[in-house]
Amino acid sequence: MRERKRAETRQRISDRATRLFERDGFEKVTLAQVAEAADVSVKTVTNYFGAKEDLFFDAEPAILEALQSALSHRDSESPTAVLYPIILDGPILAGPCPWSDLDTAQWEAMRVWAECERNSPTLTTRRAAILQSWIEPLATASGSVAWAAMLVGILMLRHNIVQQGLIDRDRPLDVEQQLSRTVAQALDALERGFQGF
DSSP, X not given: OHHHHHHHHHHHHHHHHHHHHHHHOTTTOOHHHHHHHHTSOHHHHHHHOXXXXXXXXXXXXHHHHHHHHHXXXXXSSOHHHHHHHHHHSSSSTTOSOOGGGOOXXXXXXXXXXXXXXXXXXXXXXXXXXXXXXXXXXXXXXXXXXXXXXXXXXXXXXXXXXXXXXXXXXXXXXXHHHHHHHHHHHHHHHHHHHTTTO
C-alpha cells in the first residue's frame, strides 16, 4: 500500500512537471510551480527527483535498464544484434510504441517535448552527460568499453535524427526511414568492427 502511494505521488509529480514544461518551457518552470501543481511540497519533489532536470529525464534510467537487460540476457547473438530492435523499432528508444502504432497526437506531443529539450541549454548539456554516463554500465553488460562508447555515439545520432525530424515537423514515416538508413548503417559498421566479440 505504501509503495503504491509513493509510486502514485512520483507519477503525479512527473505528469504535472511534464505539462508545465510543455506549456512554459523547461527554463521558466520552477520546482515551486511543479510542487504546487502536484499538490506537494518542494521538499517532496526533490525527494523523488534530485533536480529539475531529473524530472525531464525521468524515463532515462528505465531506458538504460532495458538496454542492459537485453545485453545480459542475450544468447549467442552479438551485443549489437540484440539491440537492433530496441534502437530502430520505435520513435522512443526502448519505448513501448512501435512506429506502426504511432498516431498524430503522440507525434505532436513528442514534437513539443523535443522542442522543449532543444530550446534549453541545460537539457541539451544534461542529455550529453546522461549518454556519457551510460558507457560504463553498457561496457559492463557487453564486455567492451570500446563497443559501449561507440554505441553511445550511435544513440546520440539516433536522438538527433528523431529530435530534428520532430522539430522540422517531418512525417513519422520519413523519420523512421532516415533512422533505418543512417542508424542501421552505423549499427552495421559497429557489428562488423566487433565481429566475434
